[in-house]
Amino acid sequence: MSEIPTRKSEFITGVRDTLPLVLGAIPFGIIFGALAVNSGLSLLGGMGLSLFVFAGSSQFIASGLVTQGVGLGLIILTTFIVNLRHALYSATLAPHVKGLPQKWLLPLGFWLTDETFAVVIGRYSRTDDSPYKHWYYLGSAVIMYTNWQLCTLIGLVAGQAIPDMRSWGLDFAMTVTFIGIVVVQLRNRPMVVAAIVAGACAVAFNGMPNKMGLFLSALVGVIAGMVAESLLPDVPPVREAKYE
Amino acid sequence: MNEVALIIGMMLVTFLPRYGVMALLGRVEMPKPVFRALRFVPPAVLSAIIVPTMVFNRQGEFNLSLQNSALIAGLISIFVAWRTRNVLLTILIGMTALWLWRALVGG
Numbered sequence: 308m309s310e311i312p313t314r315k316s317e318f319i320t321g322v323r324d325t326l327p328l329v330l331g332a333i334p335f336g337i338i339f340g341a342l343a344v345n346s347g348l349s350l351l352g353g354m355g356l357s358l359f360v361f362a363g364s365s366q367f368i369a370s371g372l373v374t375q376g377v378g379l380g381l382i383i384l385t386t387f388i389v390n391l392r393h394a395l396y397s398a399t400l401a402p403h404v405k406g407l408p409q410k411w412l413l414p415l416g417f418w419l420t421d422e423t424f425a426v427v428i429g430r431y432s433r434t435d436d437s438p439y440k441h442w443y444y445l446g447s448a449v450i451m452y453t454n455w456q457l458c459t460l461i462g463l464v465a466g467q468a469i470p471d472m473r474s475w476g477l478d479f480a481m482t483v484t485f486i487g488i489v490v491v492q493l494r495n496r497p498m499v500v501a502a503i504v505a506g507a508c509a510v511a512f513n514g515m516p517n518k519m520g521l522f523l524s525a526l527v528g529v530i531a532g533m534v535a536e537s538l539l540p541d542v543p544p545v546r547e548a549k550y551e
Numbered sequence: 552m553n554e555v556a557l558i559i560g561m562m563l564v565t566f567l568p569r570y571g572v573m574a575l576l577g578r579v580e581m582p583k584p585v586f587r588a589l590r591f592v593p594p595a596v597l598s599a600i601i602v603p604t605m606v607f608n609r610q611g612e613f614n615l616s617l618q619n620s621a622l623i624a625g626l627i628s629i630f631v632a633w634r635t636r637n638v639l640l641t642i643l644i645g646m647t648a649l650w651l652w653r654a655l656v657g658g
Contacts, residue, residue, distance in 0.1 A: 327638040327639035327642070330642055331638070331642045334646070347552065348554060349554060351554070352557070352558070355554065355555075356557075356558055356561065359559075359561075360558065360562050360565050361565070362561075362565045365561070365565065366561075369557075369561060373557075379552065379553065382561070383557075383564055384564075386560075386564050386565060387564035387565075390564065390565045390569075391568055392593070392596040393565070393568045393569040394569070394571070395589050395592040395593075395596075396569075396593065397570070397573040398573075398576055398589055399586075399589045399590075400573055401572065401575075401576035404573055405576075409574075412570065412573060413570060415573070416566065416569045416570025417566055417569065417570060419569040419570075419573075421597065474609075476620075476621075476646075476649050476650065478604075479604070479621055479624065479646065479649050480642070480646060481600075482605065482621070482628075483624070483641060483645030484638070485600060485601050486625065486632055486645065487637075487638030487641035487642060488597060489593070489594050489597045489601065490629055490633050490636075490641070491638060492593060493594060497591070498590070498591065498594050499594075501591040501594050501595045502594040502595065503598070505594070505596070505599040505602075506598040506599060506602030508599065509598070509600070509602050510602055510603055510606055510607075513607070521596075521599050524595070524599035525596040526595075527595075528591065528595030528596075528599065529588055529592055532590075532591030533587065533591065
C-alpha cells in the first residue's frame with residue numbers, strides 16, 4: 308500500500324476484499340433461511356440462529372438434523388465438531404490480535420468465519436506495519452454479518468412461499484465459495500496433499516455419525532500435509548552451498 | 552424443539568472455539584510445530600466439507616459420472632480457481648456450470 312493506512316481506509320479495504328466471498332454467501336444464506344423455515348423452526352428461531360450463532364455450515368447441518376427429529380444435545384455436539392476448525396483459525400490469528408483489548412477480541416472472535424479468516428490472514432501476512440489491521444478484520448466481519456442476516460431474512464420469507472427451493476442447487480454456492488477459498492490458498496505441494504487426503508477421507512468416512520468423519524478427515528489431512536512437508540521440501544536441499 | 556435452548560447451546564459451542572483460543576493464546580506462546588500444523592487446517596477442513604458435496608449426488612449416492620452435475624461443476628470451479636486465482640469468477644462460473652449442466656445433461 309502506497310498511502311499510509313487509516314482506521315477508515317483499513318475498514319473499507321476489509322469490506323471491499325470480502326465482497327467476492329459475500330457473493331458466495333448470498334445464495335447460501337437464502338437457502339439456509341428457506342431450509343430452516345421448512346425444517347420446523349419458527350421464523351424467529353431461524354433468524355436467531357443467524358444472529359447469535361453466525362456459522363453457515365453448522366446452521367445448515369443443524370436445520371437438517373431438526374428436520375430428522377434429532378435431539379437438542381446431539382445437534383449441539385454436532386455443531387461443536389463442525390465448528391472446531393474455528394479454534395484453529397483463532398489460534399492462527401492469535402499472534403496478530405495479541406494485545407487488543409477485550410472490547411475488540413469479543414466481537415472479532417464472535418465474527419470469525421471461514422470467509423473472514425481467508426481474507427484477514429492475507430492482510431496480516433503483508434509485512435507493512437499498519438497499526439490498524441484489526442479495522443480491516445472488523446470491516447470484513449461486519450459486511451459478512453450484515454449480509455448473512457439479510458440473506459437469512461430473505462430465505463425465511465421466500466422459503467414459506469416456495470417450499471422446494473433446495474432443488475435449485477443454491478446449496479452448491481457453499482461448495483464453490485469454499486473451492487475458491489481453498490484453491491487460492493494452496494501455495495505449495497504439502498498444502499495440496501493436505502487438501503486431497505482430507506477430501507478423500509471425508510468421502511470414505513461419510514457414513515460416520517454426527518459429522519465425526521469431517522473432524523477425523525481434517526486431522527488426517529493435517530498430518531498428511533506435515534508428512535509431505537518433511538518429505539517434499541519446496542527448496543531442494545541439493546541447492547544448499549554444500550561443496551563450498 | 553426448544554429453540555431458545557438450541558440457539559444458546561449452538562452459540563456457546565461456536566463462540567468458545569472462535570474467541571477462547573484467540574484470547575488464551577494472546578497470553579501464552581505457541582510452539583513452532585503447532586503453528587506449522589495450523590497452516591494445513593483450513594485446506595484440510597474445507598476440502599473435507601467440499602469433496603463429499605461433489606461426489607455424492609442429490610439422492611446421496613456415490614456417483615463419479617457425467618450424470619452428477621455437482622461433480623462436473625465442482626471440477627470446473629477447481630480449474631477456474633486454479634487458473635485465475637479469482638474467487639468471484641470461480642463462484643459465478645461454478646454456479647452457471649451447475650445450472651447449465653442440469654439443464655442440458657441432467658443430474
